[in-house]
Amino acid sequence: MARTISDLDFTFNAVLLEDELASANLNFDVPSADITAFADVYQNALAGKPGFNMDVAGSYDPAASQGDATIFAALGGVGLTYDVEPNGVLGYNGYAIVKSYSIQVAVNQAIKYTASFMHNGLSAAADGLAPTRA
Amino acid sequence: MARIMSNPALFSYNAVQIEDELNSIVQTIDVPAADITAFADVYQNAVAGKKSVRTEIGGSADLAASQGWKTLFAGIGAGPKSTVLDPVGTGPGANAPEYQCTASGLTGVLVAAMKISLPVGDAARYTATLQHSGLTSRAVA
Numbered sequence: 001m002a003r004t005i006s007d008l009d010f011t012f013n014a015v016l017l018e019d020e021l022a023s024a025n026l027n028f029d030v031p032s033a034d035i036t037a038f039a040d041v042y043q044n045a046l047a048g049k050p051g052f053n054m055d056v057a058g059s060y061d062p063a064a065s066q067g068d069a070t071i072f073a074a075l076g077g078v079g080l081t082y083d084v085e086p087n088g089v090l091g092y093n094g095y096a097i098v099k100s101y102s103i104q105v106a107v108n109q110a111i112k113y114t115a116s117f118m119h120n121g122l123s124a125a126a127d128g129l130a131p132t133r134a
Numbered sequence: 135m136a137r138i139m140s141n142p143a144l145f146s147y148n149a150v151q152i153e154d155e156l157n158s159i160v161q162t163i164d165v166p167a168a169d170i171t172a173f174a175d176v177y178q179n180a181v182a183g184k185k186s187v188r189t190e191i192g193g194s195a196d197l198a199a200s201q202g203w204k205t206l207f208a209g210i211g212a213g214p215k216s217t218v219l220d221p222v223g224t225g226p227g228a229n230a231p232e233y234q235c236t237a238s239g240l241t242g243v244l245v246a247a248m249k250i251s252l253p254v255g256d257a258a259r260y261t262a263t264l265q266h267s268g269l270t271s272r273a274v275a
Binding site: 031049050051052059060061062063064066068069072073075076077078097098099100101102103104105106107108109110111118119120121126127128129130131 | 136137138139140141143157158159160161162163164165167170171172174175176177178179180181182183184185219221222228229230231233272274
């Protein structure tokens with residue numbers, strides 16, 4: 001019955017990003033393969049391979065070795081290490097590619113960014129292993 | 135841990151500075167995730183594809199010569215042009231990157247869409263979508 005305040009720790013390529021981030025969504029999805037047969041009363045499915053995506057948003061920091069430089073350099077590259085801990089203690093780690101990166105500049109607003117990452121294994125070789133929960 | 139106001143942001147299209155008309159700039163880089171999930175994989179698996187950069191801008195319409203609307207309008211169906219986005223407004227520098235797409239051959243920025251809104255009793259405004267072709271670099275010097 002624990003209620004946990006969000007206290008995100010998030011690193012990507014060993015760069016700590018939670019000092020820029022204000023929101024994160026961690027999405028696990030599992031494809032469901034339909035196996036419904038004529039004799040079934042209800043729709044019926046089997047679970048496929050899980051996927052794990054991370055969407056983050058925060059304030060833009062263009063300094064060297066901060067979020068912008070780190071994420072921009074990873075675009076189109078191999079998976080890099082991530083470690084995400086929703087409560088700052090327990091979470092998931094592995095390797096992820098960057099799927100999108102968006103910089104938002106609006107008058108009278110702080111510069112913001114969003115980024116999406118997709119887990120692809122536990123090594124840069126995209127081995128397809130599950131994230132480590134630690 | 136910087137938090138930076140957007141007020142001094144700079145944006146140019148085909149060497150024309152149009153930040154004096156704009157109030158919104160969103161530059162998005164999408165990377166296709168090519169599915170490589172195999173039977174032996176435990177989780178869904180992907181590798182990164184080729185990057186695509188798109189910039190969406192919006193602001194007040196300045197229809198004068200050599201200003202935003204006319205410059206962008208001239209870019210419709212034309213060849214790729216150069217753009218520079220400087221969110222911090224002091225770039226290029228170590229802590230102030232410029233995102234540059236420089237016209238050369240097939241590289242540059244294409245006008246993908248333009249829209250002008252003319253509500254009665256209100257300012258004329260426009261939005262434009264710019265599709266980058268080829269390299270967009272992050273310049274810090």
